[in-house]
Amino acid sequence: MNGFDIGWWGVPIAIFGGAIRVSTPFIFVSLGECLTERSGRINLGLEGTLVFGAMAGYAVAFHTGSPWAGVAAAAFAGMVFGLLHGWLCSLPKVNDIAVGIALMLFGTGIAFFLGKPYIQPVAPDLPAIPLGWWTDIPQLEAALRVNVLFVVGAILAFVMAWMFKATRIGLIVRVVGDSTDAARAMGLDPNWVRLWSTAAGGALAGIGGAYLSLYYPGSWNEGISSGQGLMAVALVIFARWNPINCLWAALLFGGAGALGPALQSVGVSEGYYLFFAAPYVLTLGLLVATSSPTQAISGAPGELSITK
C-alpha cells in the first residue's frame, strides 16, 4: 500500500472536499433567497439569475482578464434581475411566483443567447487558498483547496444572521416580511424594502453563478446549472429562514452531491447515476421530515405568499 492509495478513506475526504466545492453556489443563492423571503417575497427567478450571472461573469472575466471583475459583473447583473423582479412585483395584482418563473426562463434564455460566443474561449479562474499544504496525501490536499468565495459566503452567512438580529436594516426587513400592516403603521414603505431586498438577493445569486463558471466546474456552457437556483429555495425553507442554517444546509447538500463522484473514484460503478440523485432525495426527505401537517412552518415570514 503506497502513500497515494488511501482506499475507502477517499470517500469521506472526497465528500468533504465536494461539500466545500459544490456548496458555494448554494450558499450564495440560498442566502440571497433568504434575504428576499425574509422581506416577504419569493424570487423563483434566481435560477435564471444564477445562469445569467455565470455567463456575464465568464464573459467579463474573459475580456478583462480578471476573474474578480467577472464576479463584480455577475453581481451587478444579478442586482438588475432582482430590481426587475422587485419592480414587477410592486405593481398591483402581480403574483411574485408567476413573475419568478417568467424571469427564470427569461434569464436562462437570454444567457444562452448572449453566451454563445463564450463557450469556446477560456477565462481565468478564481484563485483558491491551498489549506492542504501540510499534507502529502494528494486527495486531502485537493479537498482542502478552498476557494475564496466559499470563505466569503461562510462569513456572509454569519454577517447576515447578525444583521437580522442587531441592525436597523435587518429589523426593518423582518418587520416588512412579517406584517405589511405593522410596517405601514411604522411609516415604512414595504415595496421599497422588498425591492432592495430582492435586488441584494439577486446580486448574491449572480455571484453564485460566477463561481460556477469561474471556478467549479470552471467553464461556461448551457448545462452549467443543474437547478441550484431552484434547490436553494427548498434549502431556505428547511433552513427555516435562518442564514446560518442556510450555510449548514448548503454544505449538507454539497456533500450529498459529491457522493456519486466519490464512490466512482473508489471504483463503485453500480447505481452510479442513482447517487447523483442523492441531493434531491435528501431534499425531499428533509422537507417531509421537517414539515408538519397541523402546524404552520415556524419561522416563516408572515407575508410570504406560500405560507399565508
Next chain:
Amino acid sequence: MSALAPVGVETVGMTMKFGAFVALDNVSIQVRPGSFHALLGENGAGKSTLVKCMMGFYHPTSGQLIVGDREVSIDDPRAAHAHGLGMVYQHFTLVPSLTGAENLVINRPDVPPVIDWAAEGKALAAFMETMPFSVPLDVPVNRLSAGEKQKLELLKQLYLGRKFLILDEPTSVLTPAEADELLGMVREMTVSGGLTVLMITHKFREVTAYADEVSVLRRGRYVGGGKVSELSHADMAALMIGEKTLSQKAARNDALGNVVLSLRDVQAVDRSGLKQISLEALDVRSGEIVGVAGVSGNGQAELMEILAGQRPYQAGAIQVKGQAYDASRTQARAAHVRYLPEEPLHNACAPRMSVAQNIAFRDFDEDGQGKPRFWLDNGAMRAKARDLVAAYNVKTTSIDSPIAALSGGNVQRAVLARELTGQVDLLVISNPCFGLDFSAVAEIRARIMAARNSGTAVLLISEDLDEILELSDRVLVMSEGRIAFETPIGTADIGEIGKHMAGHA
C-alpha cells in the same frame, strides 16, 4: 408641562360627516388629566369615529381638540404621537415573529443603524422596573398569550412616551381574569400619576370597577355621563339604549305553528378559543320571529356559525322539523332552510361572479323537479335573475356585472331575493341591516316580516336593539355565550333587556 404631569384632552363640538351620514354630532367630552375615562355606546354610536378624530385618522368636519390647555390641530397619527397621544387597538399591531424587545425598539423613532442589544437590554430592564407588570421580552410575540400581547401593546405605548392612552375595547380578546388584571394595572397607573386613559367599552362591569368618569354616546351624540360613582347600571343602560318605544310597524297575522328549529344543550368554543358557548334550549316556531339581542362578542356570531355549519359543536343536538340537522347543502335544501349572514358579500356570495350567477346559487345544479343537472340552463338562470332583480329592486347596471360592484344595500337585496325565493321554512338572519340606509332598512325589514306572516320560522340575530324590538315576537338576550334572558315582546321591559345585555341580571 413637566415630564410627569398627566395630560388632559378635551373635544369641543366635534362633528364628523361622511357624505350625508352624520357619524358624530357636536360631541364635547372632557377627559381630565390623570383620570380613567370610559366611553360607552352601542355599536355604531360613534365611539370609534370620535377617537379616530382625536388620533388624526379622520379629519373632523368641525370642532376642536384641546390637549393640556392648548388647542391643537392633529393632521395625522404622528402629530397625535408628538402630543403624547397613543392608542391601543382592538387587534394587535405587534410584529408576530419579532421578540418583545425587538418590537419595542424598532417602533422608536430614533433607532440607531446598529443596535447595541446589551445596552438596549439594560435600558429595557430599567424601563420595566418602573412598570407595574412585566412581559417576557425575549420570546417571539407569537408565543405570547392574548393577555400578554395586550400588555405588551400597552407597554409599547408607554415605552414610546405616550401619556394619554386610548384603549379600544382592550379586553375583547381577553379572558375575564386577564381583563381584570390588565385594567387593574392601568387603573393603578392613572392613580399613581403620569397617565390618562380613555377606554372604549360596552361592558358596564368594567366601567363601574375601574373608571372614574364616563361619557355615553348614542347615534353620534353625547347623551350624558359624569362620575361613575354617581351612576347606576340602569342609568347607564338607559343612556346607552335611549328611549325606545315598542312600535308595531308591520302588520302581523298571528298563526303560531309547529317548532321548526330546536337547539338542545349545544356546546361550542368561541372565536377566541377561550370561552365556551353554551345554549341550553332554543326553539323557533313557524310564523314567529325570535330576536337574539346582545352586545357584540357574546356568542351571537358563533350561534350563526353553528347553525350554518361553519363552526363545529362538541355536544348537544340541532333539529329542524324533528330531524337531526347538520347544515349540509342536501339537508338545507330538504328542510327548506335559508340563511342571510352578516356581510353577505363575503359570507354568502362569490364576489367576482355575476349577479345572475350569485342569485342562482341555491338551485343552479337542479332541474325543476329536484333532480341534479349536469348542463347549466343559463337562459333560465338569467330569466330568473332578471325577475328577482326587478321584484326586489336591486340596482345594478346589468345582471352580468360582478356582484362585488353593487352597493351594500343592493348586495343585501340580491341575497335576500335568492334566499326568500321558493319555499322557506326556516330563515336564519344575522345583522341584516348593518350599514344600510333608511330606505333599504325599511324594505328589508318588510320582506322579513312578510316571510314570517306567510309561515316562515325566523331567527333574527342582531346587535341593533331597535331592529329586534321592531320585528321580534320573542326576544332572547345572549350574554357571555349563554341565553341570559327571554321575554315575549308584549311584556318586554327595555330596562330589563338592557341590564341582561350588559351582563348584570
